[in-house]
Amino acid sequence: MEAKHNNPQNHTGNTHEETHSEESHNSGYHMGVFDCIRTRRSVRKYKDKQVPWDNIVEILQAAKFAPFAGNVLNCKFVVVKNEDKRKAIAETCAQQYWMQDAPIHIVVVGEPEKSERYYGARGGRLYTIQGAAAAMQNMLLTAHSLGLGACWVGAFDEEEIRRLCNLPENVNVQGVLTIGFADEVPEMPPKYRIEHIMFFEKWWGRQGPYPKTGLGLWAPVIEHGFKETKKMIKKAGNKIFKKKDKKDATEDKKIKEKQKDETSAYQEYYTQDDRKRN
Numbered sequence: 001m002e003a004k005h006n007n008p009q010n011h012t013g014n015t016h017e018e019t020h021s022e023e024s025h026n027s028g029y030h031m032g033v034f035d036c037i038r039t040r041r042s043v044r045k046y047k048d049k050q051v052p053w054d055n056i057v058e059i060l061q062a063a064k065f066a067p068f069a070g071n072v073l074n075c076k077f078v079v080v081k082n083e084d085k086r087k088a089i090a091e092t093c094a095q096q097y098w099m100q101d102a103p104i105h106i107v108v109v110g111e112p113e114k115s116e117r118y119y120g121a122r123g124g125r126l127y128t129i130q131g132a133a134a135a136m137q138n139m140l141l142t143a144h145s146l147g148l149g150a151c152w153v154g155a156f157d158e159e160e161i162r163r164l165c166n167l168p169e170n171v172n173v174q175g176v177l178t179i180g181f182a183d184e185v186p187e188m189p190p191k192y193r194i195e196h197i198m199f200f201e202k203w204w205g206r207q208g209p210y211p212k213t214g215l216g217l218w219a220p221v222i223e224h225g226f227k228e229t230k231k232m233i234k235k236a237g238n239k240i241f242k243k244k245d246k247k248d249a250t251e252d253k254k255i256k257e258k259q260k261d262e263t264s265a266y267q268e269y270y271t272q273d274d275r276k277r278n
């Protein structure tokens with residue numbers, strides 16, 4: 001099923017520690033993966049507009065394609081559209097009332113027993129959380145790429161959601177996602193510079209393999225960018241000049257044909273006998 005892509009959203013963000021140019025991004029799969037990751041924002045204001053069903057299916061497909069330890073998909077998804085239930089969920093999520101305006105809630109439910117069977121306690125505790133988290137991130141990104149807004153909600157009363165959604169005892173709530181058409185363009189919150197979150201080889205290892213230029217860690221990226229741009233310019237130049245060459249060749253051919261015509265006319269004229277010429 002091909003999902004319908006919604007209206008483009010303009011994700012305008014300010015610049016914080018990292019300088020990002022936040023141009024407008026069209027929704028849909030034209031958006032590169034990194035652009036999608038970078039421009040996704042947590043949306044907490046929604047329009048009173050239904051989300052097309054095929055979009056919801058697409059979002060759930062994205063969850064399914066997330067990595068799961070040993071490919072054991074051990075979470076399930078409860079799609080909530082009912083208004084009263086959404087209100088109750090918003091209440092139980094630490095009274096985050098903005099949630100009730102999102103036309104769709106997806107309750108992400110972990111099934112720890114499934115992972116436990118293969119990986120023991122580690123599977124039950126760690127892999128269940130990690131698989132659900134990977135699925136949730138995939139869903140957020142897919143929602144964004146479809147032109148929808150979404151937010152990951154982690155503050156919830158598990159027992160209350162269990163009661164609201166009829167969840168059995170052997171499963172647990174991993175999170176709630178709100179989904180809908182955004183009625184806000186959130187600014188990018190402060191994000192760390194890459195240098196502040198990475199080390200080389202060891203904790204606090206600051207000595208990197210990259211040349212120490214003014215460009216710092218970005219040197220290889222910028223260098224690559226330069227090379228690619230150079231290639232692009234060369235390619236475009238070749239294309240233009242080839243076109244020109246082709247154009248010139250046809251012009252030359254036309255002139256030659258004309259000259260040929262004229263020559264043969266003269267030849268004909270001069271080879272005629274004199275009487276005929278007059």
Ligand SMILES: Cc1cc2nc3c(=O)[nH]c(=O)nc-3n(C[C@H](O)[C@H](O)[C@H](O)COP(=O)(O)O)c2cc1C
Pocket residue numbers: 040041042043044096151152153154155186189
């Ligand atoms: C585990 C987790 C729990 C979260 N819980 C909430 C929440 O209860 N309410 C909320 O409004 N946002 C919640 N968020 C969203 C974060 O606040 C948001 O991702 C963060 O502020 C960065 O903003 P951004 O998503 O626009 O980059 C949660 C995110 C994660 C990953």
